[in-house]
Amino acid sequence: MKDRLSDALRGSRADYTEIRLERTWATAIAFRGSRLEGATTAVETGGMVRCLNRGKGWGVVSFTGADRLPAVLAEAHELSLAVTLDTPIRLADIPIRQADYVADLDGDVREIALGEKRRLLERLNQEMLATDRRVTDTLATYDDRVTERWIGNSDGLLVYDIRPEVRLSAGAVAREESFLERAFESWAAHGGWRSLQDVDHLFRQAARRALALLGAPRVRAGTYPVVLDPRLAAALVHQTLGHLSEADALARRPDADELMQPGRRVGSDLLTVGDDGSASSLTGSFAFDDEGAPTQNTLLVQHGVLVGRLHTRETAARAGVRPTGSARASSFRSVPEARLSNTYLANGRGSLEDLLRGISFGIYCCDAMGGETHLGRFAITAGWGQVIRDGHLTETVKPMVLAGNLAETLQRVDGVGGDFRWSHLASGCSRAMSGRVSVAEGAPHVRIDGISVGGETT
Numbered sequence: 001m002k003d004r005l006s007d008a009l010r011g012s013r014a015d016y017t018e019i020r021l022e023r024t025w026a027t028a029i030a031f032r033g034s035r036l037e038g039a040t041t042a043v044e045t046g047g048m049v050r051c052l053n054r055g056k057g058w059g060v061v062s063f064t065g066a067d068r069l070p071a072v073l074a075e076a077h078e079l080s081l082a083v084t085l086d087t088p089i090r091l092a093d094i095p096i097r098q099a100d101y102v103a104d105l106d107g108d109v110r111e112i113a114l115g116e117k118r119r120l121l122e123r124l125n126q127e128m129l130a131t132d133r134r135v136t137d138t139l140a141t142y143d144d145r146v147t148e149r150w151i152g153n154s155d156g157l158l159v160y161d162i163r164p165e166v167r168l169s170a171g172a173v174a175r176e177e178s179f180l181e182r183a184f185e186s187w188a189a190h191g192g193w194r195s196l197q198d199v200d201h202l203f204r205q206a207a208r209r210a211l212a213l214l215g216a217p218r219v220r221a222g223t224y225p226v227v228l229d230p231r232l233a234a235a236l237v238h239q240t241l242g243h244l245s246e247a248d249a250l251a252r253r254p255d256a257d258e259l260m261q262p263g264r265r266v267g268s269d270l271l272t273v274g275d276d277g278s279a280s281s282l283t284g285s286f287a288f289d290d291e292g293a294p295t296q297n298t299l300l301v302q303h304g305v306l307v308g309r310l311h312t313r314e315t316a317a318r319a320g321v322r323p324t325g326s327a328r329a330s331s332f333r334s335v336p337e338a339r340l341s342n343t344y345l346a347n348g349r350g351s352l353e354d355l356l357r358g359i360s361f362g363i364y365c366c367d368a369m370g371g372e373t374h375l376g377r378f379a380i381t382a383g384w385g386q387v388i389r390d391g392h393l394t395e396t397v398k399p400m401v402l403a404g405n406l407a408e409t410l411q412r413v414d415g416v417g418g419d420f421r422w423s424h425l426a427s428g429c430s431r432a433m434s435g436r437v438s439v440a441e442g443a444p445h446v447r448i449d450g451i452s453v454g455g456e457t458t
Contacts, residue, residue, distance in 0.1 A: 001066070002160065005152045008069045014051035014059070014077045016091070017154040020290060021047040021066060022147060022332045025110050029118055029142040031125040039118055046332040051076040052091075057083030062333045092316035092323050094157070094293040101161040101287035107193030109144040109166060117142055120196065121168075124203045128172050131207035134214070139171040140203070144192075151292040159292050164192045165283055165438060167426040170203040174210035181216075181398070183209035184369070184383070186426035188283045188438070213384060216396045221454050225362035225388075226402070227355050227415075227447045231423050232382055234441035235368030238343045238429070240378050240406050241266065241273050245300045245308070246326075246338040247315035249431075259376055262306050267410030270348055273301040275310060277325055277341035282422060282440035284341035288325065291336050295325035304410070310338040330435025340429050345443035348416025353391075355415045355447040362388040363453060369399060379403040401454035415447030 005019055023045045030037040044064070049072050051059040059080030061072045109117075125140035144166045152158040169186040185206040189195040228236065244250070250257040260266075277295030279285050288294050291313050300308050310326035311319065315338060327336035356364070367383030381401050386393045422442040430436045 001150055002158065004066060004069065005150055006158065008073055009152055009154050011070060012051065012073050012077065012154060014080060014154070015054050016052040017073065017076075018050045018291065019047060019069075019152050020329070020332060021045075021150040024145060024147045026145045027109065027114065027117060027143065029121050031121060031138065031140045033137050034126075034129065036118070036122070039114060041114055048329070048332050048335070049073055049076040050335070051080045052089060053077070053080045055085065055088050056080045057085050057089065059083070060335060089314060090317040091313040092311075092321070094291065094313060094323055096156045098156075098158045099160075101159070103161070103163055103190070105146070105162075105164050106191035106195050108146070109164065109192050110146055112193050117144070124168070124170070124200060127200060128170060128203045128207040131172075131204060132174070132211055134174045134176050134211060135172055135207050136175045137173040139169075141167075141169045143167040151288070151290065153292060157292045159288050161287055163190070163286065165190055166192060166196060168196070168199055168202070169426055170206040172207040172210040174207070174214050176214050179214050181210050181213035183207070183213060187424050188426035189424065190281050190283050190285060209384060212396050213398055216384070216398050218398045219363055219385070219400050219453055223450050224453050225359050225447070225449050226451050226453065227352070227359070227362070227364050227388065227445055229364070229366040230419070230421050230443045230445060231425065232365050232368050232380070233345055233446040234343070234423055234443035235371065236378070236380055237273055237345045237443060238340060238439070238441050239371040239380055240373050240410075241301055242275065242340045242343040243373055245275070245310055246340070247309045247311045247319065248338045250309070251315065251318075255375060260306060260309075262308065264306050265304055266301060266306055266407050267304040268413040269303045270413055270416045271301055271304050271410060272299070272346040273344065274299045274346065275326070275340055275343045279342045279422075279440075282342045283427070284437075284439040286341075289327040289336065290329045291323070291327040293323045293325045293327065295341065298324045298326070310340065312336060312338050328437050330437050334435050337431070337434055339431070339437050340439050342422070342440040342442065344420075344422075344441070345416070345446070347418050347420040347444050349418045350415070351419060352417060352445050355417055355445055356388055356393065357391045359388045360390055363397070363400070364388055364393055365400065365402060373406065376406045377404070378406050378409070402451050403454065404452050409448060409451055412449050412451070413446060414449045417445035420444040
C-alpha cells in the first residue's frame with residue numbers, strides 16, 4: 001500500500017497533493033431484551049485525495065478500494081483548477097517524516113470468532129435482566145474496530161498507523177406499576193479482546209441504577225449550589241469550552257468567533273482546560289492527525305482565560321500559528337476538520353468531601369446524558385444525582401437539566417477537586433455533515449456556587 005501511495009503522489013500534477021488510505025475491520029452486535037437484534041462484520045478499504053493549486057480551491061474526491069487511485073488523482077486535480085479564490089489557501093508547515101506507529105492490539109479482535117463475541121455480550125445482557133424482575137427491557141451493544149491508516153503528501157510525508165478500539169454499552173429499563181426509568185453505562189478502550197476483562201459490573205450497575213431511580217424524587221426547579229462528578233464536569237467542558245475552541249467551526253460563525261477571542265476571560269481562575277490527542281491509550285489518542293501532523297497537548301483555557309484553539313493546517317496558517325494536530329475525519333469519506341480528541345479539565349485540590357463541606361442544601365449531579373451549546377448558553381442533562389444536606393450526600397434524585405449562560409456559570413466555579421480521572425465511557429463527538437469521532441474526557445469533581453437546575457416545576 002505504501003508503494004502504491006508513493007507512486008500515485010509522484011504522478012500527481014497538482015501543486016500540492018494529499019492522500020489518505022484506510023482499511024477497517026469492524027464488528028457490531030446488539031441484544032434488545034433477550035433477543036439478538038443483529039450481528040455483523042465488515043471489512044472496508046477506501047481513501048480520500050485532496051489536491052490544491054496556487055490561487056485555486058481544494059479538489060476533493062473520496063473512493064472505495066485503491067485500484068482507481070490514478071484516475072481519482074486526476075479528477076481531484078481538475079476539481080481544484082475549477083475553483084478560483086480571491087484569497088489563496090495557505091497551509092501551515094508540519095514535520096515531514098516517514099514513520100510507522102503500531103499500537104499493541106491487546107488480543108487482536110480480528111482473530112476472535114463472531115460467535116465468541118456474541119456469547120460475551122449475551123452473558124452480560126443476561127446479567128442485567130437477572131438483576132430484578134422489574135428490569136423489563138435492556139439494550140446491550142458490542143462494537144470493535146481495527147483501522148489501518150496511511151497518509152502521504154507531495155511534500156514527502158508518509159506515515160502509517162494501526163489502531164484497535166472496543167466499545168460496550170448497557171441500557172436498562174426498570175418498570176413498577178406506572179413508573180418507568182432508564183439508566184445507561186458504557187465503556188471503551190484503545191485496545192483489544194484482553195481489555196474486555198472485568199466489565200461485568202457496568203451491566204449490573206446500569207440495572208441497579210434504573211431500579212434506584214424508580215422511587216427517586218425529582219429536584220424542584222430552582223437555582224442551587226451543585227457539585228459535578230468527574231463525568232459530568234468533563235462533559236460540560238467538552239460541550240462548552242471544547243466545542244467553542246474548534247477553529248474551523250468558529251470561522252463559520254462570526255458571533256461565536258468574537259465570543260471566543262484569545263485573551264478573553266471565560267471562567268474562574270480555577271479553570272484550566274486543554275485537549276490532548278497525544279495522551280496515552282485513550283480512545284481519542286493517536287500519533288498523528290488526518291493531515292499527518294503530530295498530535296499534542298493544546299491548552300485552550302488557562303486560569304479562566306482563553307489561550308488557544310484547535311487547528312488544522314489551513315486554519316493555523318490563517319491565524320499565524322502552528323497546527324495543533326487536531327485535523328480529524330470520521331472516515332475516509334470526510335474531509336479533516338478541527339475536532340476534539342481527549343478534552344480535560346486540569347486537577348485542582350482537595351477531595352469530594354472538601355467540596356461538599358459548607359453546602360447546607362444543594363445537588364450532587366452525576367453522569368451526562370447529552371447537552372448543547374448555543375451562543376454562550378448551554379444546557380446539559382445529568383443522568384442522576386443526590387441531595388446534599390449539611391455537607392453530606394443523602395437521597396438519590398432523578399435526571400435533571402443544568403442550564404445557563406456559559407461565562408456567568410463558569411465564573412461561579414469556586415472549587416475544583418484534586419481527584420482527576422479520565423472517563424472510559426464510550427464517548428463520541430458528532431458534527432453535522434462530518435460524522436462521529438471517538439473522544440475521551442477527563443476531569444476532577446467541580447463545585448459551582450449557583451446554577452439553574454430543571455426538575456419539578458410545581
